[in-house]
Amino acid sequence: MTVENQWVSVGGDGGGAGDRFPIGMRVLAVDDDPTCLRLLETLLRRCQYRVVTTNQARHALKLLRENKDKFDLVISDVHMPDMDGFKLLELVGLEMDLPVIMLSANSETKTVMKGITHGACDYLIKPVRLEELRNIWQHVMRKKKPDPRHCNNLGQHEEAERLQLGTCETTQDSVAVELADSKGKSNKKRKDQNEDEEDDWEENEHEVEDPSAQKKPRVVWTVELHRKFVAAVNQLGVDKAVPKRILDLMNVDKLTRENVASHLQKYRLYLKRVGSMANQQANFVAAFGSKDASYLPIGSLGGLGSFHALAGSGQLPSLASFQAGDGAISGLNCAPALQFRGFSSSEHVQLNCAPNMGNAINDHVKLPCITFSGNQNTNLLQGMPVTLDFDQLQEQHKLLDDFSAFPQKQISGTYSFSNNGVGAANCKSPFLNVAENPLVLQANQQKIQGRGVRNQTSTEVPSLKADPFEINVGVSSHRPDTGRCKETWPSAVSLTGYSANPLPMSTPLNQDMSSPVNMRNDISTMVPHIVGHSDGFSPPGNGTVAPLHDSMTERGLQVQSSSLGMGSQYLSGNVNENTRFGNIGSGGNNAPPNKVNSLRSKWVDRGQERSHKEDVIFNPSISSHFTHHGIATPTSQNTGQNNAVHNSRIEIAVRDQSNGGASFVVPHSEVQQSNTDLLVKLRGGYIMDNAKPQQNGFNPSGYSSFDELMSAIIKREREDTLMDGDTVYDVSALGTCI
């Protein structure tokens, strides 16, 4: 094919190849605006590309799916009524692995950035100019990276990226396999399109690739298939997943290890890309100083989530990238692992997250991260301000609705703490596993570990959206009074049954009890996770917890306990359809020693819908003594933290009122349901449409004791871009730092 020949002949000369232009490159142009589309088409034809146009994203997707390997490049408008351009971009990236160029009249940095994070290879601003389009062939070339013999500058770039990725791998084998596979695949692809060129590559192909693979049809990574893939990866642990095992777990006919391997690689790249973005943002935040540190842009969180996923539990291979990005960030480690189960069945969901974060960056900031991948049907966040959304599929728009049916739920929560002031680089992840089976109450385990970090009470709740699949996670961190928790727990939640955990709840509780005084300063953050795994799920985080202990104890301990309100809602299995999640509220509070901490759980029976809402109220203590800590870092003051997580549908507003011994409640409520009594109200069903950030109600009254107390900050970030099914994150952190 002439195109191929020219590409090869162009060699390393990335630019200025105007006269040797790849004629006949097959471009699919998508834009709902007829004027722009017509112009674009004409421009592309002028470049002597072969052009197919459509004004509907869905139609474009259909064309691409039906004509595999019939297009080299996609140019898509960002704003389209039937499907957001970013969604299209994402799907194309996952299914076809074609380079996609985004096109928009909107040149806002945020939007452009979003294009990048979603994998766009370029972002053009309308009106598009001929000169720009003359150059776009390079993206095609880059994507079809030739083998090393033909390696040009562009190719090397990608190679370098891959090598970098490789270093992240814990397993040498998997790296080797992937490299080989990807090479094989790219050769295969080339061959498909490039019969004439075959001999040029032939030798290489034989070396690398199993010949049989060439005959296999290309796999389309449908949403469903991808979900299985993600489930398998998460089950194995992102860093430990190897194609073979993933394949076994996926158990899909006609899928080859090679298919999985290449997809895995793409997936990892995606995670990495998103992760690095998040890091940058995190740094940015960090730069702002402690006060603002509590506030993390959603976007960054999203990145973190993915980052975590990438890192896998307990291991932080990917940190390197972090550090590379910004020195400040270097301290940050996150290693969450995600696991999902049973996609098809709504029943089981597994998530593991073990975030570790050492923040060199901010003393203040902690980022618990949770990543979820979920099922359409199953989203559970209980007792947690955490909300998950998997929208990618667009299948779920409402978490709440989906929430309803979980026969069995297990929640494992992970806490991440960072001691900044202390300089402890360790992050602890206390873990909670809560299994709720109202009906069954079978062997469920709750593991609660509370860790308190002494001076620092900054908690942050990031909501993460990490996955290509758009997962939203909202995490709220609470400071629960452990003593309270202990008492109340049984009553509040029928989730008793602690199974032996490395860190039994009792320990933290005891500590608290013993030193109630100190509690104020401590904040424990909780990041709950939901584990859908019916089997018991062991959280990676457990092992890590230990180190914190010492510091805590030495310090006279501060608060350890994080209590999770597990809003237990139960929806009996039968009821699923009807049930909506009424409220799930969990509040972590800090209660001043003097103050009474009450943990209350409320159940609201919603009557017909068998949804229960449970609110747990903790009295948070905010100590007026923060100054004591006087740690240079404005750490401890932290007051309750609230996280709001947004799903496109769900919003959780957390209001922290600390009136001496104020109670902090974070309920999730169903849409339009208002929670009574709760200081905090969460509304679900909040629609992202509100461009304006919402503020969570925050009552500063409790803070009176802190003169300098800055008002709590609640911020929400939203992504303005409205992708279908796009998840929105809200992170609201109330950090009050002095």
Add this chain to the structure above:
Amino acid sequence: MATGGLKDQLDGLVNSMLREGVLDEQFTQLQMLQDSSNPGFVAEVITLFCEDSERILAELGKSLDQAVTDFRRVDAYVHQLKGSSSSVGAQHVKLACIQFRHFCEENDKDGCIRALHVVRNEYYNLRSKFEIMLQLEQRIQAYDSKQQK
């Protein structure tokens, strides 16, 4: 020779529009794309633009008429109009759209209504000139094709 006269008229019109800023150099890009292989390209794009713009203006009017304004929706329309107007080089319309979007961001309904008014005026001003342009184009083409026969 008749053609020459018509072309001069056309050029004069375009130049005056460029001077006024009604059009910008993007329009000249459009003209450059018109060649023997697609002789009616400029006319086609202009027609598409006008049809689509009128649809959008109508939608905007409707949206802003409602008691509760969906600013995001309004913004989406304005954004699209901005994209298409910039593509044809309709600079004044584009600038008016940019203003319009600011009001959208602020959820300023009155501002939006005023902005819509401005956009509409700019558009109709442009359209009247485009109409003259299209007539000239048609006559030129008709003459050319007659010559060829």
